[in-house]
Amino acid sequence: MAAIGKIRSWGPVLATVIGLALFAFIAEEMFRSCEATSNERRQQVGEVLGKKISVQDFQTLVDEYESVLKMSQGRDNFSEEELNQVKDQVWQTFVNNTILEREAEKLGLTVTDEEMQNILKTGTNPMLAQTPFFNQQSGRFEVAQLTKFLADYKKAQQTAGSAEVSEQYKRIYDYWKFIEKNIRQQTLAQKYQILLGQCLISNPVSAKMAFDAQNIESDILLATVPYTSIKDTEVQVSDADLKAKYNERKEMYKQYVESRDIKYVDFQVVASAADRAALMKTMQEAKQQFEAGQAVAEVVRKAQSQIPYAGFAVTRAALAGDVATKIDSMQVGQVSAPFETKYDNTLNVVKYIGKTQQPDSVEYRMIQVMAESADASHKRADSIYAALQGGADFEVIAKKYSQTGAKQWLTSAMYERSNSLDADTKQYISTLLTLGAGESKNLQLSQGNIILQVTARKNMVDKYDVAVVKHTIDFSKDTYSQAYNKFSQYVSENKTLEDLEKNAAKFGYKVQERKDIMNSEHNVAGLRATRETMKWIFDSEAGDVSPLYECGNNDHLLVCALTKVHPQGYRDLADVEEQVRQEVIRDKKFDKAAQQLAGVKDMAAAKAKGAVVDTVRQITFTAPVFVQAAGASEPVLSGAVASAKAGQFSSSVIKGNAGAYLFQVINRKERAGVKFDAKQQAQQLQQQAMQAAGRFMNELYLKADVKDNRYLFF
Numbered sequence: 001m002a003a004i005g006k007i008r009s010w011g012p013v014l015a016t017v018i019g020l021a022l023f024a025f026i027a028e029e030m031f032r033s034c035e036a037t038s039n040e041r042r043q044q045v046g047e048v049l050g051k052k053i054s055v056q057d058f059q060t061l062v063d064e065y066e067s068v069l070k071m072s073q074g075r076d077n078f079s080e081e082e083l084n085q086v087k088d089q090v091w092q093t094f095v096n097n098t099i100l101e102r103e104a105e106k107l108g109l110t111v112t113d114e115e116m117q118n119i120l121k122t123g124t125n126p127m128l129a130q131t132p133f134f135n136q137q138s139g140r141f142e143v144a145q146l147t148k149f150l151a152d153y154k155k156a157q158q159t160a161g162s163a164e165v166s167e168q169y170k171r172i173y174d175y176w177k178f179i180e181k182n183i184r185q186q187t188l189a190q191k192y193q194i195l196l197g198q199c200l201i202s203n204p205v206s207a208k209m210a211f212d213a214q215n216i217e218s219d220i221l222l223a224t225v226p227y228t229s230i231k232d233t234e235v236q237v238s239d240a241d242l243k244a245k246y247n248e249r250k251e252m253y254k255q256y257v258e259s260r261d262i263k264y265v266d267f268q269v270v271a272s273a274a275d276r277a278a279l280m281k282t283m284q285e286a287k288q289q290f291e292a293g294q295a296v297a298e299v300v301r302k303a304q305s306q307i308p309y310a311g312f313a314v315t316r317a318a319l320a321g322d323v324a325t326k327i328d329s330m331q332v333g334q335v336s337a338p339f340e341t342k343y344d345n346t347l348n349v350v351k352y353i354g355k356t357q358q359p360d361s362v363e364y365r366m367i368q369v370m371a372e373s374a375d376a377s378h379k380r381a382d383s384i385y386a387a388l389q390g391g392a393d394f395e396v397i398a399k400k401y402s403q404t405g406a407k408q409w410l411t412s413a414m415y416e417r418s419n420s421l422d423a424d425t426k427q428y429i430s431t432l433l434t435l436g437a438g439e440s441k442n443l444q445l446s447q448g449n450i451i452l453q454v455t456a457r458k459n460m461v462d463k464y465d466v467a468v469v470k471h472t473i474d475f476s477k478d479t480y481s482q483a484y485n486k487f488s489q490y491v492s493e494n495k496t497l498e499d500l501e502k503n504a505a506k507f508g509y510k511v512q513e514r515k516d517i518m519n520s521e522h523n524v525a526g527l528r529a530t531r532e533t534m535k536w537i538f539d540s541e542a543g544d545v546s547p548l549y550e551c552g553n554n555d556h557l558l559v560c561a562l563t564k565v566h567p568q569g570y571r572d573l574a575d576v577e578e579q580v581r582q583e584v585i586r587d588k589k590f591d592k593a594a595q596q597l598a599g600v601k602d603m604a605a606a607k608a609k610g611a612v613v614d615t616v617r618q619i620t621f622t623a624p625v626f627v628q629a630a631g632a633s634e635p636v637l638s639g640a641v642a643s644a645k646a647g648q649f650s651s652s653v654i655k656g657n658a659g660a661y662l663f664q665v666i667n668r669k670e671r672a673g674v675k676f677d678a679k680q681q682a683q684q685l686q687q688q689a690m691q692a693a694g695r696f697m698n699e700l701y702l703k704a705d706v707k708d709n710r711y712l713f714f
Contacts, residue, residue, distance in 0.1 A: 043055050043056070044709060045057075045058040045091075045709055045710055045712075045713060046058075046094075046707050046708045046709050046710065047705070047706070047707040048094070048095050048098040048099065048704050048705075048706050049098055049099065049704050049705065051098050053094060055713045058090070058091075058094070058710075058713075061090045061093075061094065062086060062087055062090050064174070064178060065086055065089065065090050065178070066078070066083070066086055067171070067174060067175070068174075068175055068178045069086065071171060071172075071175050072130055072175075080528060084522045084714075087710065087714055088520075091708070091710060093185075095701065095704070095706055096189075096697060097185050098704075099697065099700045099701065100185070100188060100189055100192060100700075103192060103700065104188055104191075104192060107192075109188060109191050109192060109195070110188070111184045111187045111188050111191070115187065116180070116183070116184060119183060119187065120141065120143050120146070121143055123140045123141030123142075123143070124141075125141075125183055125186075127179050127182060127183050127186070128141040128179070128183075129141070130179065131146075131176060131179055132145075132149075132172060133145040133146045133149065133176075146176070149172065149173075149176075150173075152169070153169050153172075156169050192696075193690070193693050193696070194690075196693040196696055197689050197690040197693040199693075200686075200689035200690075200692065200693060201686075201689075202681075202682040202685040202686055202689070203682070204678050204682070207678050207681035207682045207685060208676065208678070208681070210681055210684070210685055211676050211681050212621075213620065213621035213622045213642070214620060214621075214622050215620070215670055215671040215674050216620065216621070216642075216668065216669070216671070217617075217618045217619060217620055217669060217670075217671055218618075218619045218620075218642070218646075218665050218667065218668045219615065219616070219617045219618070219619070219665075219666050219667040220615070220616050220619060220641055220663045220664060220666060221603050221613060221614075221615055221663060221664045221666055222613070222614055222615070222616050222627065222629075222637075222661060222662075222663045223597070223600070223603055223606035223607070223611035223613050223661065223662040224611055224612045224613075224614070224627055224629040224630055224659045224660075224661055225593040225596055225597060225610065225611050225612075225659055225660045225661075226612070226629055226630045226631075226658060226659040227586060227589040227590070227593070227630075227658055227659055227660075228630075228658075229610075230589045230592055230593065232585060234592065235585055235588040235589060235592070236588075237581055237584050237585060237588070241584045241588075242573065242577065242580050242581060242584060243573065245580050245583055245584045245587070246573045246576070246580050249580070249583065250570055253571040253575075253576050254569065254570050255566065255568065255570075255571060256568060256702055257518055257519075257520075257568055257708075258518075258519070258538075258565070258566060258567050258568050259515075259516040259517060259518050259566045260516075260517050260537055260538065260562060260564065260565050260566065261513070261514070261515045261516065261517070261562075261563045261564040261565075261566070262513070262514050262524075262560045262561060262562055262563060263497060263501070263511050263512065263513050263514075263560070263561045263563055264511070264512055264513075264514065264524070264525055264558060264559065264560040265490075265500065265504060265509045265510065265511055265512070265558070266512065266525050266527065266556060266557070266558050267483065267487055267509060267556065267558075268552070268555055268556050269475050269479065269480050269483045269484075269555050269556070269557065270473075270475060270555075271473045271474060271475045271476075271479065272475065272479045274476070275473070275474065275475050275476045275479055276473060278476070279347055279471055279473060279474075280338060280347065282303060282471065283338035283347050283348075283349050283469065283471065284338060285303075286299055286300075286303045286349045286469040287335055287336075287337065287338060287349045290335040290349065290351040290467065291335050296309055296351060296353065296467035297309045297311065297467075299467070299469070300467055300469055303469045303471070304471075305468060305469040305470050305471065306346070306470045306471065306472070307320065307468045307469075307470050309467050309468075310421070310426075311421070311426040311430070312426060312429060312430050312433065313354065313355070313356050313358060313433075313463035313464055313465040314412070314416045314463055314464060314465075314466075315360065315412050315416060315461055315462075315463055315464075316462065316464065317416075318412070318416035318417055319464065319466060320344075320468070320470070322339075322341040322343075322344070322346075322348065323348070323350055323466060323468050323470075326348070326350050327350065327352050327464060330350070331352070332352055332353070332354055333352065333353070334351075334352050335349065335350070335351045335352075336348075336349060336350040336351075337349075340473070344472070345472055345473050346470050346471060346472050346473060347470075347471050347473055348468060348469065348470045348471075349468070349469045350467070350468050350469075351466070351467040351468075352464070352466055353465040353466060353467060354464075354465040355462060355463070355464055355465070356462075356463055356465070357461065357462060357463070358433050358434075358460070358461065358463045359433070359457035359458055359459060359460055359461075360411060360412050360458065360459035360460070360461045361409055361410070361411045361412075361457070361458040361459055362409070362410045362411075362432050362433065362435075362454055362456070362457055362458075363407055363408070363409050363454070363455045363456035363457075363458075364407070364408065364409075364410065364432055364435075364452060364453060364454045364455060365394060365395075365398070365405050365407050365408065365452075365453050365455060366405075366450050366451060366452050366453070367384060367394075367397065367398050367401060367403055367405060367450070367451040368401075368403065368448065368449075368450055369381040369384060369401070369448055369449040369450065369451065370447075370448045371448075374448070377448040377449050378444065378449060380449075381442050381444070381448075381449030381450075381451060382442065384397055384401075384442075384451055385440065385442040385451055388440055388451065388453070389440070394453055407455055410429070410432055412461075412463075415429055423446075424445045424446055424447070427443065427445065428443065428445070428450070428452075431443055431452060432452060432454060435452065435454040436454065436457070437454055437455065437456055437457050438453075438454070438455070439453070439454055440452060440453040440454075475555070480555075483557065484550075484557065486507065487507075487509075487548060487557040487559075488548055489507075490503070490507045490509065490559075491545075491547070491548045491559050494545075495545055496543075496545060496561075497545060497561035497563065500545065500559070500561060512525070513563075516566065517534075517537060519534065519538050519708060519709070519710075519711040520708050520710065520711070521534070522714075524537065524551075524558070524560070525558065527551050527552045527556050527558065528552060528553070529551045529552060529553075529554075530549065530551045530558070531711065531714070532549060533546065533549050533551065533558060533560060534711045535711060535712060536560070537560060537562060538711060540562045541562065541565075542562055542563060542565055543561075544561070544562050545559065545560070545561045546558075546559055546560040546561070546562075547559075586657075590653075590655045590660050593653070593659070593660030594653040594655075594660055596609055596610060596611075596660075597609055597611065597653050597660060597662055600662060601649065602649065602664075603662075603664060606662050611662070612629040614629060615666075619637070619638060619641050619642075620638065620642075620671075621638050621639065621641075621642040622638070623638060624637075624638055625637040625638055625641070627656070627658070627659065627661070629659070630656065630658035630659035631658060632656070632657050632658035633657075634656040634657060634658070634659075634661070636655065636656055636657075637654060637656065637661060637663070640654050640663070641663060641665060644663075644665050645665065646665050646666075646667070646668045647664070647665060648664065648665055649662070649663075649664045650662050650663050
């Protein structure tokens with residue numbers, strides 16, 4: 001009993017300990033849950049209608065689209081700007097498809113497999129023309145080719161074959177699945193648009209009204225008092241006026257995504273005088289070596305030119321623009337003095353070696369000769385060449401060595417811009433360019449022999465043999481280090497925007513401003529490699545000053561200050577004050593102009609009151625009137641004139657964008673040569689309705705609660 005009593009005395013303590021343990025367990029689980037949610041949020045590229053997409057899934061879509069473009073365009077890589085366009089397109093497609101799928105689900109709209117089969121059998125969808133299964137000769141999509149390919153692909157997946165062949169099959173298969181997916185999405189969008197368009201109907205009455213609006217023309221006498229004839233100082237604008245106009249037009253100042261304003265200092269590091277002098281020494285040495293007759297390829301290589309020596313003549317189009325212009329004033333054999341090209345920031349030396357006429361296109365065929373050894377290859381090639389010279393049939397011999405001997409074309413564009421031609425390739429191209437039609441050659445290369453025969457030469461053009469030493473005028477490490485230290489000192493000594501602005505000139509810098517940056521942009525201040533700066537901008541508060549950023553092509557130094565945040569919603573009056581002020585001034589000028597024209601009943605009286613009177617012809621309801629005296633288009637006049645009767649003088653002063661107006665209709669007639677066709681006009685209205693329905697996506701987008709966080713990752 002004593003033991004039980006002792007335990008009871010410890011009851012409150014035990015309860016407290018157990019409670020704390022339970023709390024710790026629950027808190028730990030809550031912390032883990034919050035941490036997991038936070039990590040998940042940090043990995044989200046964006047969200048549409050509550051549907052989230054992770055950075056991994058988004059990157060998969062980008063890679064997919066990039067692969068499709070490479071295959072369809074025959075490209076190996078893309079520039080940074082092109083990749084940004086790819087990411088934008090992928091994001092927009094994700095947003096549109098997510099919105100559309102939600103709307104289609106509500107309505108029960110789908111694209112069935114049977115419908116897809118019908119699309120493939122019909123073969124007219126433009127996307128099908130971009131596939132390998134489209135027959136260019138017949139202009140039709142070949143379903144049988146697709147079916148055979150899919151069967152072959154499945155078989156290839158089940159058997160161990162060539163890795164290269166398997167990879168090729170995989171690329172084509174992925175390309176086809178992308179096209180198929182997009183056709184399905186496109187068809188669903190068309191269904192939705194057609195359904196929406198059918199809600200907008202026409203009738204004979206509206207058709208006749210639309211016809212009259214397009215074809216009934218009016219001639220008028222127009223009296224104009226331009227707002228420019230009234231000085232701004234003649235009108236007074238109060239804070240109450242601004243606030244009233246702002247409230248009246250508030251919906252015009254609504255923004256649907258957050259934006260931010262910054263001020264920034266951007267400094268570009270450029271080559272110093274010492275850097276330029278060192279580069280000029282290199283260029284002078286290259287010039288002297290060219291003039292001394294040293295091997296041009298070696299001179300170009302040692303000088304580390306940005307343009308390698310081709311080793312053969314090329315068309316003018318293959319030359320850099322500044323080089324092509326330079327040789328116009330040079331003689332064959334001449335070497336230019338070093339010259340600067342501003343647009344690509346380079347120093348250049350050019351040796352004009354020669355000019356010749358060669359075919360732009362060469363048709364040829366070949367037999368590749370390979371044997372167990374180099375000597376055996378040479379002997380076999382000599383034997384084949386001798387047989388051809390003796391009149392043997394080229395294709396018969398080619399087939400004997402398991403080759404087709406088929407004819408093919410080599411064009412200048414296929415090789416002239418390549419920067420990595422080896423010696424064998426240069427010899428191969430040079431041989432084809434110098435052989436005449438019907439001539440053959442036994443060409444010995446490092447890996448064997450090739451029997452070449454030229455069958456045709458087309459489009460003789462001028463070609464130029466030119467050696468170029470081209471160097472960007474770069475800054476040295478010392479120059480960059482000095483610039484960095486100076487900019488770093490400026491940033492470290494000025495921690496506020498006020499100080500940045502006050503001391504910029506002392507350091508030789510200039511503060512610039514950029515308003516309304518959105519997080520969907522790919523760079524800051526037009527500079528590449530500014531993703532970290534963009535993240536800072538959208539993670540900071542007004543008044544913050546950023547750290548120093550190195551950006552651009554490693555040649556820019558940047559510091560930013562966040563000046564204002566414009567959240568999603570209505571812009572403050574202060575943000576749009578100037579725009580509102582101009583509208584208030586226009587209103588007050590109209591009031592003065594209306595007073596000036598008060599009581600006017602005819603054009604003579606209007607002219608006496610200071611109005612400019614002119615004749616304006618062929619006014620229709622559907623086209624805005626351009627008023628010469630005001631220098632502006634005035635849609636309001638089109639409506640007012642259309643509603644007035646012939647001969648009628650306007651009952652009140654018309655308020656326009658650029659002036660106050662009175663008018664009198666002096667003539668009205670139907671446009672000559674047109675006849676009302678109710679059926680045709682109704683069809684035209686229906687087409688217009690379909691076009692209007694095509695803009696549905698913008699309305700749905702505004703309601704989709706789209707969150708775009710791509711700036712955090714790309």
